Amino acid sequence: MKTALLFLLGLGAAFAEPVVINDPALIANFQRKLGKIADKEEFPTADSFAKGLSDISRSIELPSTAADSSPEDPAESVFLISSVYKCGKCDKWHIGGVATAWALTTDGLMVTNHHVFEKAKGAAMGVCDREGNVHIITEVVAQNQENDVAIFKVKAGDLKPLALGTPAAIGSRVHVISHPHKRFFMHTFGDVSRYFRRPGKDDRKASTVMSITADYAKGSSGGPVLDTDGRVVGMVSSTQSIYYESDNGQPKGPLQMVVKNCVPVSAILQTLEAPAREADKAEAQR
Template sequence: MKISKSFYFLILFSCLFGSAFAQKPKSGVIDDLALKLRFQKGLEGLHNKKLGTSLVTLGGQLTRRNTNFKLPEIKLESIHYEDFYERCKASVLVVGRLYKCGKCTKWHASSASGFALSEDGVIATNYHVVDTKEGVVLGAMDSNGKTFIVSEILAANKSDDVALLRLRDAKLSPLPLASRAAVGTAVSVISHPDGRYFTMTKGDVSRYFVARSKTGQANRMAITADYAKGSSGAPVLDSTGAVVGMVSATNSIYYSKVKGHNENLQMVVKSCVPVDAIHRLLR
């Protein structure tokens, strides 16, 4: 495929002057590149100040099965559809690690999702987001572009794919946890699919099922709201803005396989962690 000179210029321009874009975007308009660079620079700054907990240390804390952290009491109330996105977006976080790719000398930041459970820095995300030693520190960024370092893993469960983390010196806007949502309940997801930060999609709870893997089995909740890579750990919300689940994975269904290759994609199942799994870590 022929690539134009303007494409190469764009790449060179981003490398040389990318930091100039690492600023807070205008209200209501999301600049994905600016947020990506802001997160990376924020993690770099915290790492340079030696404020981070190493990924090796965090990995050793993944065996913690529960925490005595108490959820704050948050009154559940109906949210007008025009206010829903901005209200809930304030509680959604970008979660990622600072690492070097081995192909260059620059720092990079991975990107997944998470959400706040308390004002003083307790957040939730997936186990698989945290379960890595590739990098130096793990952190999170709120919708205002402020970056915090992960200081501790409070509790985690690999089969349920849930981890509760504490951020250092954070002040957040927490989401309440609901009880299990019935099949047919309307839900929304706010996540960061492939770096499209703070994207909201809508759908319904379609069923509950047992998911089996090499590490065991766990209950999962399927929804029809769309999401993709980078959405792991995002909240699944009911109409009151309460969490009824958390994004975990996708499973593609193909009609046929030809010479070892899947063909004719029919459906993508959106597999989520039910809110029950988060509640269990709090016992």
């Protein structure tokens, strides 16, 4: 009766029911389905992904199945990513740490942070969408450690990918979808605050980082940073806490600010810049 009245008043679209996330049910579903896949022992483990990252080719060519535009609801393209493990005290599968990933192509290519795979532990590793559909991860196809990008493949053929945008200007509005501390599919909003050069460390080269004001926390790693058209302009990577200098001998004073550091879209595109494309550029310049 209420719905019929809203449509008679022409307000049906304006008062559409929001999507309500049941966090405990979603994580329990993910754990159960991924555990059943792990029982079959047919796919690579999280441990094997972590050990084999450095042997993976850094770049691939952007497939033709990548999107030209993002879906109306970009959350349809965002996933939980995790693995399952056994604690040794029981025979049940347990879900590991949960991060964020997003679809790049319709046929199963997805994106998250390099450090998500670098720190992965356990057996089968997979992704789970908002509706509870679980897809197993079969391969990491490209990686870039200094830019914190990993592109991987899941066993799926009907994903709704996000389109890649152009670099976002300082001050432009952005939107993050991620899973801070198992608060799944949280949307936060803010602006691009700056770009800066991060020095190299050990074997890692220097990289360019984008800072934003949209909020996020642990579990958000790999979350897409979207412009007002829903195109990916970056990806959540890390945070840096700034404390006031302590006057009482304590190592840290009061927390003043948390800086949100992200992978800019240019770094994602760099990981998608196949060696073959470099050859094509060289040929074009002759």
